[in-house]
Amino acid sequence: xxxxxxxxxxxxxxxxxxxxxxxxxxxxxxxxxxxxxxxxxxxxxxxxxxxxxxxxxxxxxxxxxxxxxxxxxxxxxxxxxxxxxxxxxxxxxxxxxxxxxxxxxxxxxxxxxxxxxxxxxxxxxxxxxxxxxxxxxxxxxxxxxxxxxxxxxxxxxxxxxxxxxxxxxxxxxxxxxxxxxxxxxxxxxxxxxxxxxxxxxxxxxxxxxxxxxxxxxxxxxxxxxxxxxxxxxxxxxxxxxxxxxxxxxxxxxxxxxxxxxxxxxxxxxxxxxxxxxxxxxxxxxxxxxxxxxxxxxxxxxxxxxxxxxxxxxxxxxxxxxxxxxxxxxxxxxxxxxxxxxxxxxxxxxxxxxxxxxxxxxxxxxxxxxxxxxxxxxxxxxxxxxxxxxxxxxxxxxxxxxxxxxxxxxxxxxxxxxxxxxxxxxxxxxxxxxxxxxxxxxxxxxxx
Amino acid sequence: xxxxxxxxxxxxxxxxxxxxxxxxxxxxxxxxxxxxxxxxxxxxxxxxxxxxxxxxxxxxxxxxxxxxxxxxxxxxxxxxxxxxxxxxxxxxxxxxxxxxxxxxxxxxxxxxxxxxxxxxxxxxxxxxxxxxxxxxxxxxxxxxxxxxxxxxxxxxxxxxxxxxxxxxxxxxxxxxxxxxxxxxxxxxxxxxxxxxxxxxxxxxxxxxxxxxxxxxxxxxxxxxxxxxxxxxxxxxxxxxxxxxxxxxxxxxxxxxxxxxxxxxxxxxxxxxxxxxxxxxxxxxxxxxxxxxxxxxxxxxxxxxxxxxxxxxxxxxxxxxxxxxxxxxxxxxxxxxxxxxxxxxxxxxxxxxxxxxxxxxxxxxxxxxxxxxxxxxxxxxxxxxxxxxxxxxxxxxxxxxxxxxxxxxxxxxxxxxxxxxxxxxxxxxxxxxxxxxxxxxxxxxxxxxxxxxxxxxxxxxxxxxxxxxxxxxxxxxxxxxxxxxxxxxxx
Numbered sequence: 001x002x003x004x005x006x007x008x009x010x011x012x013x014x015x016x017x018x019x020x021x022x023x024x025x026x027x028x029x030x031x032x033x034x035x036x037x038x039x040x041x042x043x044x045x046x047x048x049x050x051x052x053x054x055x056x057x058x059x060x061x062x063x064x065x066x067x068x069x070x071x072x073x074x075x076x077x078x079x080x081x082x083x084x085x086x087x088x089x090x091x092x093x094x095x096x097x098x099x100x101x102x103x104x105x106x107x108x109x110x111x112x113x114x115x116x117x118x119x120x121x122x123x124x125x126x127x128x129x130x131x132x133x134x135x136x137x138x139x140x141x142x143x144x145x146x147x148x149x150x151x152x153x154x155x156x157x158x159x160x161x162x163x164x165x166x167x168x169x170x171x172x173x174x175x176x177x178x179x180x181x182x183x184x185x186x187x188x189x190x191x192x193x194x195x196x197x198x199x200x201x202x203x204x205x206x207x208x209x210x211x212x213x214x215x216x217x218x219x220x221x222x223x224x225x226x227x228x229x230x231x232x233x234x235x236x237x238x239x240x241x242x243x244x245x246x247x248x249x250x251x252x253x254x255x256x257x258x259x260x261x262x263x264x265x266x267x268x269x270x271x272x273x274x275x276x277x278x279x280x281x282x283x284x285x286x287x288x289x290x291x292x293x294x295x296x297x298x299x300x301x302x303x304x305x306x307x308x309x310x311x312x313x314x315x316x317x318x319x320x321x322x323x324x325x326x327x328x329x330x331x332x333x334x335x336x337x338x339x340x341x342x343x344x345x346x347x348x349x350x351x352x353x354x355x356x357x358x359x360x361x362x363x364x365x366x367x368x369x370x371x372x373x374x375x376x377x378x379x380x381x382x383x384x385x386x387x388x389x390x391x392x393x394x395x396x397x398x399x400x401x402x403x404x405x406x407x408x409x410x411x412x413x414x415x416x417x418x419x420x421x422x423x424x425x426x427x428x429x430x431x432x433x434x435x436x437x438x439x440x441x442x443x444x445x446x447x
Numbered sequence: 448x449x450x451x452x453x454x455x456x457x458x459x460x461x462x463x464x465x466x467x468x469x470x471x472x473x474x475x476x477x478x479x480x481x482x483x484x485x486x487x488x489x490x491x492x493x494x495x496x497x498x499x500x501x502x503x504x505x506x507x508x509x510x511x512x513x514x515x516x517x518x519x520x521x522x523x524x525x526x527x528x529x530x531x532x533x534x535x536x537x538x539x540x541x542x543x544x545x546x547x548x549x550x551x552x553x554x555x556x557x558x559x560x561x562x563x564x565x566x567x568x569x570x571x572x573x574x575x576x577x578x579x580x581x582x583x584x585x586x587x588x589x590x591x592x593x594x595x596x597x598x599x600x601x602x603x604x605x606x607x608x609x610x611x612x613x614x615x616x617x618x619x620x621x622x623x624x625x626x627x628x629x630x631x632x633x634x635x636x637x638x639x640x641x642x643x644x645x646x647x648x649x650x651x652x653x654x655x656x657x658x659x660x661x662x663x664x665x666x667x668x669x670x671x672x673x674x675x676x677x678x679x680x681x682x683x684x685x686x687x688x689x690x691x692x693x694x695x696x697x698x699x700x701x702x703x704x705x706x707x708x709x710x711x712x713x714x715x716x717x718x719x720x721x722x723x724x725x726x727x728x729x730x731x732x733x734x735x736x737x738x739x740x741x742x743x744x745x746x747x748x749x750x751x752x753x754x755x756x757x758x759x760x761x762x763x764x765x766x767x768x769x770x771x772x773x774x775x776x777x778x779x780x781x782x783x784x785x786x787x788x789x790x791x792x793x794x795x796x797x798x799x800x801x802x803x804x805x806x807x808x809x810x811x812x813x814x815x816x817x818x819x820x821x822x823x824x825x826x827x828x829x830x831x832x833x834x835x836x837x838x839x840x841x842x843x844x845x846x847x848x849x850x851x852x853x854x855x856x857x858x859x860x861x862x863x864x865x866x867x868x869x870x871x872x873x874x875x876x877x878x879x880x881x882x883x884x885x886x887x888x889x890x891x892x893x894x895x896x897x898x899x900x901x902x903x904x905x906x907x908x909x910x911x912x913x914x915x916x917x918x919x920x921x922x923x924x925x926x927x928x929x930x931x932x933x934x935x936x937x
Binding site: 003005006013014015017018019028030031034041044045048056059060062066072080084086088090095099103105107113114127132136137145165169172173177220221244245271272294295297298309317318319327328329331332335339350352355358359362398409 | 450451453454455462463464465466467468470471472473474475477480481482484485486487488490491492493494495496498501502505506507508509510511512513514515516517520522525527528529530531533535536537539540541542543544545546547548549550551553554555556557558560561568571572583584585586587589590594597619620621623624625626627628629630633671673675676700701702703704707708718722724725726727728729730731732746767768769770771772773774775776777778779781785787788789790791792793794795796797798800801803804805807808810811812823824847848851856857859862876877878879880906908911912913914915916917918920921922925926927928929931
């Protein structure tokens with residue numbers, strides 16, 4: 001295939017205008033020693049038909065969430081995406097644009113991001129939001145660095161119930177900046193306010209908790225917020241946006257920064273990406289926010305318009321003094337999130353959240369009743385729960401696959417004391433029949 | 448075009464677009480499942496709109512947005528080439544789009560094979576030993592690459608002293624910002640009169656404290672760094688590493704490879720050179736490649752092949768760790784993989800030939816009308832200066848805004864910082880001679896308007912849904928979200 005419109009006649013005319021006679025002369029300034037003296041050793045070219053066939057064949061070697069019911073969660077969730085989301089994303093005026101540097105010709109994306117920011121503020125109960133970050137993990141890391149800069153302190157406390165990969169990324173970001181990351185132990189899967197109180201010190205810049213946490217459990221975030229309040233540290237809450245259809249917004253219980261993975265809002269699983277990280281904070285922190293922010297303003301005739309604003313925080317202006325190095329973010333994924341939220345509305349979001357809660361609780365109950373598997377933790381949960389398996393969880397997963405069912409996430413990979421536990425998730429997509437099959441199969445798999 | 452209301456202004460209580468099934472499991476009262484004090488007291492004030500409202504709203508917004516599919520987009524350093532439609536269809540296949548990242552490896556062999564093969568393609572294109580697809584965007588790739596450089600020096604026991612990263616004064620802002628994020632001190636070197644790195648100045652700053660030099664080649668002026676081998680030698684002699692910012696790789700596909708120039712670490716922007724659409728500000732993808740010596744430091748996981756199966760490898764003791772959850776922007780990688788296969792080796796080289804041809808054609812045709820700060824053949828892009836027009840009281844910003852009236856996106860402006868009133872123009876290879884000629888005509892018209900009617904430029908744009916927007920006001924009194932009536936009134 002070839003996406004170049006120039007013909008040989010065009011090339012000849014253009015070379016003439018330049019005053020050259022052959023395309024090779026354009027590269028005459030390159031030192032001989034660096035020129036590649038052989039063709040690239042790559043396959044192709046393929047026609048569109050061959051390409052289509054080859055990629056479909058590769059895709060067919062994967063089993064997707066369409067092939068068997070997906071009970072996996074742990075940071076990526078199999079939600080239903082209304083067709084209208086895909087329709088809007090397929091408008092190529094959006095997806096073939098660059099970052100909206102020239103505001104007047106990019107009003108569509110700018111307004112959409114302004115709407116996205118407004119929606120994130122409504123969900124989180126906070127005052128400002130940025131235009132998105134790469135994912136939930138980098139959003140946690142950026143929030144930590146933001147808190148360090150805002151407080152002038154050097155230590156970050158993170159609950160053990162925060163997604164293990166988020167904590168790993170946090171470590172990667174914190175280490176070179178000399179920021180100490182201390183992990184707070186869990187009791188019954190949760191961070192105890194007492195443990196937090198003991199750990200807080202004069203150097204604590206941020207306390208990072210996730211709720212619902214990695215195990216699906218609801219942290220006692222209001223109680224944790226009370227402990228943080230007045231300590232001088234910032235309270236960073238990582239949350240699942242779908243859960244906010246039912247759960248109190250972090251802004252209401254003292255969060256200074258709310259972050260999370262926005263994938264559940266209208267973005268496909270995509271083998272882990274691209275997803276989006278969302279971030280909202282208190283107004284007083286706005287000049288410390290990383291990334292793009294869209295603001296409303298007016299033109300010379302008083303008409304409303306939208307621009308990228310507060311750019312004095314950013315790398316293209318401040319260079320090494322910027323609040324972050326982020327440039328490209330996840331604009332199209334943020335657009336998907338905005339369309340999804342608008343499509344559902346307040347009632348629809350509550351319904352999705354409640355379907356998740358009801359199905360997950362039903363699943364936990366029937367798995368205990370029919371398969372005899374006890375929950376690993378006792379606390380209230382949203383749409384994920386861990387159960388203890390007598391058999392090796394990896395073996396159980398394999399047996400479930402043989403029965404045409406998706407397995408759970410084996411927790412032993414990150415938590416050595418939880419090697420017998422599997423984490424299951426139920427979104428609104430899981431049917432009673434699928435859940436019943438899972439429960440029965442889990443019983444059979446323990447033998 | 449009249450103003451488009453905000454979603455919230457379209458809201459009408461009781462309307463709704465999406466529908467959901469009724470619960471099919473026995474339900475229990477929510478109070479029994481979720482403690483009262485953790486629950487939301489009021490639903491969030493999301494807009495209430497019907498599906499047709501929603502579609503018309505976003506269709507209206509899309510009409511207020513310019514993409515490559517709308518027209519020419521000569522935004523320098525951004526490589527706004529056409530994105531083939533087949534790639535969008537392929538990335539949306541359920542066998543890719545509906546894979547969970549924690550599925551068993553046996554069930555994602557096609558995805559892992561694709562990642563493995565794409566890594567091989569990128570290695571061949573750049574002369575690197577291995578790549579990681581994990582970084583989410585170019586700047587994230589810089590962060591990842593610099594973390595590996597840091598780990599490399601630390602392993603040699605020089606982490607404490609090699610604290611400096613050198614960047615040219617023509618570098619992208621992300622370079623110094625990424626270096627600072629990694630805890631490095633940033634040292635700037637000037638450019639020489641021909642637009643390359645001032646090698647004498649570079650010699651003066653290179654020493655035992657140097658961790659790396661970050662370069663874009665061709666540089667942000669669109670000029671190939673002709674003394675690259677000498678520069679590489681100097682950096683290596685000082686014990687430093689050479690970092691390649693891949694923003695401008697579109698100029699040299701199959702022509703020259705960063706690895707053969709002496710670069711040790713390379714990040715690529717799949718959303719530039721490899722045609723994956725930029726999405727109006729992302730998702731991008733910024734894979735990072737390294738030479739053999741730095742392979743142990745790559746982020747986890749890597750994709751390994753054993754016989755005819757593929758797996759994720761986490762057991763890499765010297766790895767810098769994870770820079771992102773899961774494995775990177777997989778669906779973007781699918782599009783880049785398809786693009787490379789569609790073009791093949793000759794097609795990829797032809798991409799660079801036509802990209803460089805198009806840029807030089809524009810440069811030659813525009814040179815009589817604008818000041819050209821560096822008079823030599825350019826690579827895939829070039830920089831003009833609006834100094835001549837500035838004397839007439841017309842700024843580069845005015846010319847950029849006027850171009851929008853002609854139906855073109857503006858070039859990158861005021862960058863690189865070393866050129867006064869800079870206009871950085873990158874046509875890419877996917878534009879026809881007719882499109883380039885129309886752009887040239889518009890630029891010539893604008894140069895004439897600058898002489899004859901400067902006020903017209905200063906007031907531009909004239910034909911878009913909004914006129915020039917007040918950015919100062921936006922920053923001074925930030926209005927960053929819609930506020931519910933109650934709150935707005937308070």
